[in-house]
Amino acid sequence: MLRSEFELLLNRTLRPSCFKDYAPNGLQVEGKNQIKRIVTGVTANQALIDAAVAWQADAIFVHHGYFWKNEAPEIVGMKYRRISTLIKNDINLYGYHLPLDAHIEFGNNAGLATALGLTSRESLQSGVPLEESIGLVGELAEEMSLDAFQALIERAVQRSVLFERVSDGPIRRVALCTGGAQGYIDQAIKVDAHVFITGEVSEQTIHIAREMGIHFIAAGHHATERFGAQSMAKFLSEQSGLEAIFIDIDNPA
Structure with a gap:
């Protein structure tokens, strides 16, 4: 599936335009144009990204993505390491916050x-x-x-x-x-x-x-907040013909 078609599928399903959110919903970091394998997770932390790289994913779908309101804009340190890993491995990052809650x-x-x-x-x-x-x-x-x-x-x-x-x-x-x-x-x-x-x-x-x-x-x-990412992995596997898996990076908080 093309990257643009994949985002259209997500937007039709989750309807982000209905929400006034704290971060952009949709494609946050661009990767390869053809998507076949998707990792879903709660948060786009380094461990999830590394797991997606190991699984040779083309895209990552998360509830907690990047570029939050009032977040420092500089891409340095931890933010640089995360984003550079995505870019070096040509992985798309999709984040949906309130639409996935609702x-x-x-x-x-x-x-x-x-x-x-x-x-x-x-x-x-x-x-x-x-x-x-x-x-x-x-x-x-x-x-x-x-x-x-x-x-x-x-x-x-x-x-x-x-x-x-x-x-x-x-x-x-x-x-x-x-x-x-x-x-x-x-x-x-x-x-x-x-x-x-x-x-x-x-x-x-x-x-x-x-x-x-x-x-x-x-x-x-x-x-x-595991539920949404788990459900979307199942939905994408069953409805789109894409390979999708949920990877849980545990967090006690």
């Missing part, structure tokens, strides 16, 4: 919601349609004890989680927003969620949870 089938939030068995999904953001919302709220099939729900989320993200329990009450209504979205706890409160799940925690988040009576889970930024 996608109702392949997105990070959708993947976590599916792993938890959530139904009746709605937008976490008031006035924003579900397909453009970077968070969602859904229902468990039945009420679940706190211990049972902790076991469920830890199976889903394959790690232990920080679970701030504010009462003994069971969980049914779940709000979530993967990654570094602890500030969305206020939205979770507005939609009457019993628990809010995200990747990270700030000091003030715990106080908000305790005082507002909402359980809070920080399940890992990386762990909650």
Whole structure:
């Protein structure tokens, strides 16, 4: 597939024009014109790039790419090593941030919601349609004890989680927003969620949870954002005829 055709496929699927983002979505570093093998991953770190080189990939697709707002513009040091490795090996880098969080089938939030068995999904953001919302709220099939729900989320993200329990009450209504979205706890409160799940925690988040009576889970930024890159590898393999694999470069954060 030609590089331009590949980007059109990604843009048709993920609809980046619907989002006001913090980094460019789409092709970030240009490589060879013909694409046959794609590595997907969470973040375009050096280890992922080196793994892509070893696999002889033509392109890398990630959630966390380059050129973030307020980032230093100089291509030196770590940034130089990453980008120069891509250029020397003629590898295209594609980054999709908020569009990959929000996608109702392949997105990070959708993947976590599916792993938890959530139904009746709605937008976490008031006035924003579900397909453009970077968070969602859904229902468990039945009420679940706190211990049972902790076991469920830890199976889903394959790690232990920080679970701030504010009462003994069971969980049914779940709000979530993967990654570094602890500030969305206020939205979770507005939609009457019993628990809010995200990747990270700030000091003030715990106080908000305790005082507002909402359980809070920080399940890992990386762990909650594996879902999108994994889903896109499967989608690209099945729908485009390209070879695509997900490579996980673990990160405890």
